[in-house]
Amino acid sequence: MAKPMPMRGPGRGMAPGGDMPKARKGTLPRVVKLLMEDYKWLFLLAMLLMTLYSLGNITPSIFIKKISDIILGFTKGASWEEARPEILSVLVVMVVLLVSTIVCNFFYARIMAVVTQGFLDKMRKRMFNKMQALPIKYFDAHGHGDIMSHYTNDIDTLRQLVSQSIPRLLQSGVMLVGMLGIMLWYSMNLMLVVLVAVFGMSFAVKHIGGKSASNFIRQQKAIGKLEGFVEELMNGQKVVKVFCHEEASQADFDKVNAELCEAATKATRFANILGPVMGNIGNMLYVLIAIVGSAFITLKTPNASLSGLFYGTFGTVLELSVVISFLNIAKQFTGQVNGIAQQFNSIVMALAGADRIFRLMDEEPEADEGYVTLVNAEELPDGSLREADHRTGVWAWRHPHKADGTVTFERLRGDVRMFDVDFSYVEGKKVLEDITLWAEPGQKIAFVGATGAGKTTITNLINRFYDIEDGKIRYDGINITKIRKPDLRRSLGVVLQDVNLFTGTVMDNIRYGKLDATDEECIRAAKLANAHDFISRLPQGYETMLTSNGANLSQGQRQLLSIARAAVADPPVMILDEATSSIDTRTEALVQQGMDALMHGRTVFVIAHRLSTVRNADAIMVLDHGKIIERGSHADLIAQKGTYYKLYTGAFELE
């Protein structure tokens, strides 16, 4: 089901704790700077056009004053024919000006469409590219929903900022200055009246707007709460039914719902009131100008104006036409102030959104100080290796030595050793302690232990998703911190317990393991993984589209695909994390066969959730609270009658 506004989770995008979303200093300049980097000339051109049409927008009030003057000059006893040329000459100038205003506006809008969408596209790419460089730690520490909201909510507010708020602010600024100029030119006395009204308006904005903002935040919180509640309940809806808990759930929901209703009422209430208050202050100003203007005329109060200075009529009595045009100017002036007030909230929100995007972009990328690389190699007759510029099927570590400037080549074999490794996710809370183990090429090492014993953590260290705190890990004798991360990871295959498939065909998903694999290679890998049979039975075989993480496949089938994906990459070392969810005995046997085929001839680390797979491992490590408490072959450990024995005989839970 498509959503009209994609992924717009209402509770999201708020600062944690729901405080007023505050942007760091320098956020606005940074947005403008990036904008200028991307679209300097187009953006400046757009702003120029906007300034022109904003100025053009003020001109009608000048013309109306001119025409009123002419009319007043001709009223008594004059004929239309006498007045016509004068009026027409004014109107012709007006037509020319206004047509160019329209043209400016049209091109402004078109250019801004290009600039805004282009800028958003670039920002999205910047964010995404940066995100690809971030360490796994970032993704473990941040909720997926939060990361997603950068691409939805925050980009949306940025669009608002670039396409609406910034231009509106500039435009209103230009118009306000322009109108101030006109007012100064005609009458400073009346200008003072206008300024009084503006003062009243900013007072209203501050009070009503401030109340609205704080209630708006409460509303966001309430929506977040309701969303959480609904999500939990909808997930457990079948349990609700089975326990006949419908009425109790409804009562709980109504409570949360009432809270939201109250907060929403207050938030919208103040926002709704702001409009009429501002509008009617504008109306009162209109009246005030009429009264004050007429009072000036009646009382013959001297008028201070720049035009007066210019024409030497300074201090003479106000003309009626000035009052009339002021009525219009005042209306426009308050309209612009109102406009800025309306933008205020969205600018605060947009800057907070932009700031969140920048925080993502400012994250420390995954460091890679490695310099040992994986290269194609060919063997020389004397048994030594040489780098090759084509695929040879032989891989070697290219190891430059800084000390003497030489380069050595070490054949990629898949020998992994850990020495006294310590690790903690949070400083001071050791998750792994004193882990020492070695896996020779072709060996199978199994990790066994309860949830939280540290099984998965060990594999996270081998491919450097996380870095060890103390100790050493060597791959083919090379300290893995010296190996360039992409090369290290390419030499390690991973099958995770939570299978992630991507939108695309089955073939695409297998090929993900090796982008230049031919169809034949992919099919061979699928056969090896025992996946070929079920794939062939899919409606379009290998061309079947998979969506939403392969929702149309069973858990076991997805597992088989992920094995095929690892098989096509053909790495010397594999990390296998067994699936925990219950698949039936037959599919499990298929998956097991596939895994066995994949393991053949490779160094393998298996995280076992069921003991049936462990028996033929070369070494089994029993982990408990981050330490290896037992190690040895299946027979050794059974003979020991320790923890493993208890696990195996079913006295302990494994998962």
Next chain:
Amino acid sequence: MIKKMISCIRENRLHTILTPLFMVGEVGLECTLPMITAKLINALEDGADMSLILQYGGILILMAMCSMSCGILSGWFAASAAAGFSKNLRHDLFAKVQSFSFANIDKFSTASLVTRLTTDVTNVQMAFMMIIRTAVRSPLMLIFAVIMSVNMGGSIALVFFVVIPILGFGLIYIARRAMPLFKAVFKKYDKLNNSVQENVKGMRVVKSFVREEYEKQKFGAASEDVRNDFTRVEKLLAINNPLMLLSMYICMILIPLLSAKLIISSGGTQMQVGDLASLITYAMQILMSLMMLSMIFVMITISGEGARRIAEVLDTETSLQNPEPGVRKLKDAAGRPVELRVPVTEVADGSIDFENVSFKYNQEAKAYALADVNLHIKPGQTVGILGGTGSSKTTLIQLISRLYDVTEGSVRVGKIDTRLYDMEVLRSQVAVVLQKNVLFSGTIAENLRWGDPDASDEELVRACKQAQAHEFIMANPEGYDRYIEQGGANVSGGQKQRLCIARALLKKPKILILDDSTSAVDTQTDALIRKAFREELPDITKLIIAQRVASVQDADLILVMDNGRVVAQGTHEELLATNEIYQEVYYSQTKGGDDNG
């Protein structure tokens, strides 16, 4: 759809009506203001004295004050009307979902229900407020302003009749062309976001295979695609503003020209300078309201999509309902006629009978999920069910507590057809521990009391001891007050399963069904649970679905299922002697043990 929405106004009817009423007041006053102002200016021109000016001024200020009050009140009522409306809408939606049967729940995904209850309702709420405020305001403003200007400028007002159609049709044309484009773009945007989500979720895979560059390219292409489409739509919308300006300027040029002619040639008798300023104000008001109208048009179309999806939920008929109250004439086991008052409010005993039961999830489905099942289970029996994935074990047990209705045949519990029971009674007597079980955020005790809200602490402990959960609960210092995170994230799989069993036991049911509910529990504990069932709960009929033969081998009756059929039933010994599937499963699971003797 609209009827459903309107019915959600309910107690907010007064506020919903007051909002537009005050809006009429505000608009009316706002539109008379320029007219009185014109009078004031004209009076000035005629050289009126200060008292007349103050008199007009006083009226005007008073009017502005009244207009403001009306505006404030209208906004005030609109806020509570809209918030109350959406509250009712959410309440109805949630209540509807609560009434859903399993078949209904299967139809909607959790995510889509959450979106409907939040984003969609919020959009509809906005549209609702817009309808009672702006959709009243703009046309009123338009009409008032046109009347006023005709009244004041006479034939000059004809200008509006030229401009309004041009602008109106222009705006509608653009909106109609832009809508489908917008919808298409949003779909693409949705896709783009989905691909980001895939990337974020699968980051370990991306990094393991070193596919960062590939992902960047993929995303880049999709992002550019979205950009191009969005740019196209926005360029189309770029005509909006110039069109508006054009109409406005036509007024601004024609009105002064015509007014000047009229004023001068009539010598100020038919019209005066003050009227000119007011006419221009009206022109602005008219054009603004047109602009607002086109905006409303777009907004309502967008939220219409949300309203449609809400209505989809509200219109869903609950597929299972309590039987019509009344007396049914039935025949008892011996064939004698008996009268039965339905809905039946008591389950006599824990016997279960399947008579020629066939079932399919969907009327249109060709294949039956379950076919020709005949079963007779006596009260207090323990029944094991074995079978591979897709053999419909879960389907079978879901029919017992009437989570689905049979397609053919009948299921009887306590000798009475499940369709004759009050559903709440039936379900409270048939406890099911679902395969995909869920704990809710709250303490352990709160979760357990789902089974029985009035359960005493002793009862909780007894149930937990039977489910072998007491020990690990007490291992934590907080004991039964320990807080369970959403979805039970802070307890292990085996612990969660045992808590769910305890929760079901607290219902003190006559029938207990475990759907693969001890898969993560170790075999020793599993055996202890079964022992407790046997010794402490002998009267409860127990159905146990399991993957492990060990979990069912001491049952009174074991059903072997394959492909939607019960292919064999009997005791462990009988099946081991006769059934091939059973033998296969049994030997595959026990072979390892033999190896190591």
